[in-house]
Amino acid sequence: xxxxxxxxxxxxxxxxxxxxxxxxxxxxxxxxxxxxxxxxxxxxxxxxxxxxxxxxxxxxxxxxxxxxxxxxxxxxxxxxxxxxxxxxxxxxxxxxxxxxxxxxxxxxxxxxxxxxxxxxxxxxxxxxxxxxxxxxxxxxxxxxxxxxxxxxxxxxxxxxxxxxxxxxxxxxxxxxxxxxxxxxxxxxxxxxxxxxxxxxxxxxxxxxxxxxxxxxxxxxxxxxxxxxxxxxxxxxxxxxxxxxxxxxxxxxxxxxxxxxx
Amino acid sequence: xxxxxxxxxxxxxxxxxxxxxxxxxxxxxxxxxxxxxxxxxxxxxxxxxxxxxxxxxxxxxxxxxxxxxxxxxxxxxxxxxxxxxxxxxxxxxxxxxxxxxxxxxxxxxxxxxxxxxxxxxxxxxxxxxxxxxxxxxxxxxxxxxxxxxxxxxxxxxxxxxxxxxxxxxxxxxxxxxxxxxxxxxxxxxxxxxxxxxxxxxxxxxxxxxxxxxxxxxxxxxxxxxxxxxxxxxxxxxxxxxxxxxxxxxxxxxxxxxxxxx
Numbered sequence: 470x471x472x473x474x475x476x477x478x479x480x481x482x483x484x485x486x487x488x489x490x491x492x493x494x495x496x497x498x499x500x501x502x503x504x505x506x507x508x509x510x511x512x513x514x515x516x517x518x519x520x521x522x523x524x525x526x527x528x529x530x531x532x533x534x535x536x537x538x539x540x541x542x543x544x545x546x547x548x549x550x551x552x553x554x555x556x557x558x559x560x561x562x563x564x565x566x567x568x569x570x571x572x573x574x575x576x577x578x579x580x581x582x583x584x585x586x587x588x589x590x591x592x593x594x595x596x597x598x599x600x601x602x603x604x605x606x607x608x609x610x611x612x613x614x615x616x617x618x619x620x621x622x623x624x625x626x627x628x629x630x631x632x633x634x635x636x637x638x639x640x641x642x643x644x645x646x647x648x649x650x651x652x653x654x655x656x657x658x659x660x661x662x663x664x665x666x667x668x669x670x671x672x673x674x675x676x677x678x679x680x681x682x683x684x685x686x687x688x689x690x691x692x693x694x695x696x697x698x699x700x701x702x703x704x705x706x707x708x709x710x711x712x713x714x715x716x717x718x719x720x721x722x723x724x725x726x727x728x729x730x
Numbered sequence: 731x732x733x734x735x736x737x738x739x740x741x742x743x744x745x746x747x748x749x750x751x752x753x754x755x756x757x758x759x760x761x762x763x764x765x766x767x768x769x770x771x772x773x774x775x776x777x778x779x780x781x782x783x784x785x786x787x788x789x790x791x792x793x794x795x796x797x798x799x800x801x802x803x804x805x806x807x808x809x810x811x812x813x814x815x816x817x818x819x820x821x822x823x824x825x826x827x828x829x830x831x832x833x834x835x836x837x838x839x840x841x842x843x844x845x846x847x848x849x850x851x852x853x854x855x856x857x858x859x860x861x862x863x864x865x866x867x868x869x870x871x872x873x874x875x876x877x878x879x880x881x882x883x884x885x886x887x888x889x890x891x892x893x894x895x896x897x898x899x900x901x902x903x904x905x906x907x908x909x910x911x912x913x914x915x916x917x918x919x920x921x922x923x924x925x926x927x928x929x930x931x932x933x934x935x936x937x938x939x940x941x942x943x944x945x946x947x948x949x950x951x952x953x954x955x956x957x958x959x960x961x962x963x964x965x966x967x968x969x970x971x972x973x974x975x976x977x978x979x980x981x982x983x984x985x986x987x988x989x990x991x
Contacts, residue, residue, distance in 0.1 A: 517782060519782040524778040525778075527932070528940065529939075530939070558941065582856075658978065663856050666817070681789075682783065708975075715919040715969055716971055716972035720969075723917045723968070
């Protein structure tokens with residue numbers, strides 16, 4: 470991987486839980502010995518934002534002192550906005566790698582599509598910046614990030630030693646168990662799983678209905694090559710992700726069928 | 731494709747420009763003779779929302795009388811929320827097909843990732859509902875939808891005559907030219923293109939900085955098989971889309987390299 474002019478790699482860090490979340494603090498701690506870390510992250514939680522960008526209103530960005538000795542900025546934007554602002558207005562160049570997270574909660578299987586954490590990483594990949602999103606399968610603010618920090622350091626240092634494709638994009642999930650119980654890292658594919666949604670219908674004090682999104686996670690994918698399988702079996706799951714969403718199999722079928730004129 | 735119990739297919743329609751946008755009105759008009767149309771759409775513009783979902787606040791949904799004789803609901807949610815609410819709280823079943831749009835403006839190439847229109851369609855596909863997103867390459871509220879209506883009708887009626895995979899997902903873009911100039915429909919792959927972002931930095935009356943996202947579209951993909959090429963050459967572009975984002979090529983490489991332990 471190309472190093473920055475200062476010979477230290479520049480590591481851009483963002484997240485979707487907001488700049489004050491324990492997850493991003495643990496991510497900074499895990500990699501700060503590996504290069505020059507710069508943080509550009511949302512000023513509030515942005516979970517479930519997917520690949521949202523802010524186009525109808527202006528963005529704010531302020532320098533903050535949150536991480537000891539680390540240049541940090543908070544923005545009013547989405548995780549994707551943060552990556553764009555970081556490149557254009559903070560770094561004035563592409564970082565050598567972009568890291569997103571550590572997310573509080575799983576981003577395996579179909580969650581890659583809803584996740585602000587992974588969308589920030591994907592935005593970097595689109596912009597030719599190798600990128601990794603990290604998630605720990607523990608929603609708690611008191612979550613134990615010890616194992617997560619260990620694997621983050623291992624994965625990022627391995628990548629920085631390589632010449633890596635500029636579009637490299639990895640979705641890394643870490644099981645919520647003690648480090649000693651983790652069996653290692655497994656390269657996986659995204660499980661075909663989804664949420665069976667059910668809205669919780671309630672009435673406000675004026676008697677008007679409102680709805681809370683809830684849902685049950687259902688995994689339809691019985692393969693042992695999936696991220697869901699790996700995590701259940703105490704592996705760290707690594708899913709390589711791409712932003713070309715073309716379904717080439719269906720493309721061939723449609724070309725053959727000539728359904729449309 | 732499986733028909734509903736009433737023998738007429740149930741067609742769910744949503745969009746990201748909001749329920750009062752001309753695009754969704756033209757979509758309803760284009761397909762209302764093909765089945766029972768039900769509209770569940772955002773109560774305000776939601777462009778650029780990507781696959782955002784609303785998890786931090788409750789949703790509102792109201793029945794409205796916007797399209798003559800068509801059951802219609804507006805929600806406070808994102809395009810993806812609309813699909814989820816439609817299935818769980820309006821239809822109480824899966825529709826036979828979900829249509830999203832007609833978007834005011836292009837959703838070709840990398841835009842598929844930022845687009846609320848395409849994210850609504852993708853959500854349907856994840857939920858095993860065949861789905862199509864439509865976009866017209868004209869941002870104007872006075873855009874001429876004549877050609878768009880013609881191709882929407884052709885594509886949807888062709889699909890409804892077939893037994894189609896439940897995860898079918900198409901990204902259809904229509905060039906902003908007179909119908910007579912359109913050469914036909916071309917099955918394409920997603921062009922590798924991106925936006926070169928530049929934030930427009932301004933100062934508010936208090937002298938504090940704020941930023942507007944702007945950007946120049948750059949197409950790196952010289953293939954004649956892309957949606958960008960098709961649209962430039964006056965074809966309607968149809969890109970089959972998938973929600974498995976695994977990069978299988980990179981997966982094999984990483985398995986071979988054994989970078990991580």
